[in-house]
Amino acid sequence: MFENKERTDINELGEFGLIKHLTTNFKIRNEFSVKGVGDDAAVLDSKGKQTLISTDLLLEGIHFDLAYVPLMHLGYKAVQVNLSDIYAMNGKASQITVSLGLSSKFPLEAVEEIYKGIELACNKYNIDLIGGDTSASKQGLVISITSIGYADADKVTYRNGANEHDLLCVSGDLGGAYVGLQILEREKLIYLENPQIQPDLEGKDYIIERQLKPEARMDIVALLEEMDIKPTSMIDVSDGLASEILHLATESDKGITIYEGKIPLDPMTYETAREFGLDPTVCALSGGEDYELLFTISQDDYKKLKHDVDITVIGHVTDKNSGCKMVSKSNNVHELKAQGWNAFNK
Numbered sequence: 001m002f003e004n005k006e007r008t009d010i011n012e013l014g015e016f017g018l019i020k021h022l023t024t025n026f027k028i029r030n031e032f033s034v035k036g037v038g039d040d041a042a043v044l045d046s047k048g049k050q051t052l053i054s055t056d057l058l059l060e061g062i063h064f065d066l067a068y069v070p071l072m073h074l075g076y077k078a079v080q081v082n083l084s085d086i087y088a089m090n091g092k093a094s095q096i097t098v099s100l101g102l103s104s105k106f107p108l109e110a111v112e113e114i115y116k117g118i119e120l121a122c123n124k125y126n127i128d129l130i131g132g133d134t135s136a137s138k139q140g141l142v143i144s145i146t147s148i149g150y151a152d153a154d155k156v157t158y159r160n161g162a163n164e165h166d167l168l169c170v171s172g173d174l175g176g177a178y179v180g181l182q183i184l185e186r187e188k189l190i191y192l193e194n195p196q197i198q199p200d201l202e203g204k205d206y207i208i209e210r211q212l213k214p215e216a217r218m219d220i221v222a223l224l225e226e227m228d229i230k231p232t233s234m235i236d237v238s239d240g241l242a243s244e245i246l247h248l249a250t251e252s253d254k255g256i257t258i259y260e261g262k263i264p265l266d267p268m269t270y271e272t273a274r275e276f277g278l279d280p281t282v283c284a285l286s287g288g289e290d291y292e293l294l295f296t297i298s299q300d301d302y303k304k305l306k307h308d309v310d311i312t313v314i315g316h317v318t319d320k321n322s323g324c325k326m327v328s329k330s331n332n333v334h335e336l337k338a339q340g341w342n343a344f345n346k
């Protein structure tokens with residue numbers, strides 16, 4: 001990825017030189033950011049709103065494979081997966097901190113690529129980079145991002161607010177990131193066997209992008225506000241639909257029933273899953289990394305969003321004793337199990 005480019009040893013700049021070099025382009029743009037990079041701590045002002053904070057850790061070999069993930073995409077995605085958690089609280093994301101563990105194989109140019117991706121994400125989502133930490137790592141690349149956002153207290157949406165008879169909705173479509181990953185893994189194996197063969201990604205742009213360049217659903221939070229809908233509960237889909245449904249149900253002390261035929265799947269996801277001998281529904285239920293928003297709304301709000309093509313009603317909230325169920329296309333009822341992605345199963 002960066003093997004053939006210019007290589008500047010990070011030692012030439014030192015830790016402080018590196019931080020300065022990486023962060024000088026970032027300008028503070030939010031009224032909530034009082035002080036960003038450059039002091040012992042950043043200073044934020046919540047202006048009377050509630051503060052939302054979330055952290056995620058991305059580890060080379062566990063969360064990403066540099067054999068097929070370009071570093072700029074990695075920086076971009078690392079920001080998206082963190083912003084997604086703020087949007088899942090129905091908040092507006094404003095700041096991030098970025099912490100890096102860099103193994104000696106990374107020259108300055110590689111870190112610059114990661115920061116280009118981070119900068120792109122910050123520009124697009126109006127986020128201030130306000131700090132972080134940088135260290136050498138004995139093995140592999142480590143990226144930890146903390147995202148910070150704000151919401152009025154009455155807008156914050158928890159996992160635990162679903163009421164019986166609420167409708168379960170999901171944004172976008174599911175399973176694409178997982179199927180995209182299957183293609184990248186396949187091409188990696190082919191390349192390892194024969195480096196002369198060029199990767200065959202033709203016609204698969206959408207699902208490859210779902211894996212390499214996800215977009216957190218800031219737009220859905222804005223849309224819900226515009227429609228005057230306050231979801232009763234919400235979560236983002238990082239581990240897979242089934243796992244997130246179980247989180248909403250457990251936290252809300254309710255059951256949830258979904259309908260297989262309603263799960264939104266892009267045709268490319270569907271066809272490619274089939275090519276791999278995978279069940280497209282299972283890809284949506286257990287694949288993960290979709291970074292869509294899964295939320296419940298009161299039935300009274302249905303009329304406000306029923307014409308929106310980007311939001312699909314896939315089920316409803318039941319009493320706790322009914323458990324979490326999926327009604328299949330052939331009308332069989334299956335219990336939903338948390339077979340979502342889990343880093344400890346690797």
Ligand SMILES: Nc1ncnc2c1ncn2[C@@H]1O[C@H](COP(=O)(O)OP(=O)(O)O)[C@@H](O)[C@H]1O
Binds near residue numbers: 056238
């Ligand atoms: N090592 C940890 N120490 C303290 N809290 C943690 C730790 N890891 C995760 N959490 C907390 O556990 C909750 C669930 O985390 P997680 O399953 O990672 O959620 P998400 O899928 O939204 O990232 C969150 O409140 C998170 O902050």
Ligand SMILES: Cc1ncc(C[n+]2csc(CCOP(=O)(O)OP(=O)(O)O)c2C)c(N)n1
Binds near residue numbers: 056063181239341
């Ligand atoms: C090499 C590689 N292995 C696995 C995956 C798939 N994967 C990475 S992260 C993830 C889900 C979310 O990760 P997690 O650490 O559980 O995030 P959180 O739920 O805490 O947001 C999945 C399915 C991948 N993209 N690349």
Ligand SMILES: [Mg+2]
Binds near residue numbers: 055056
């Ligand atoms: Mg997490």
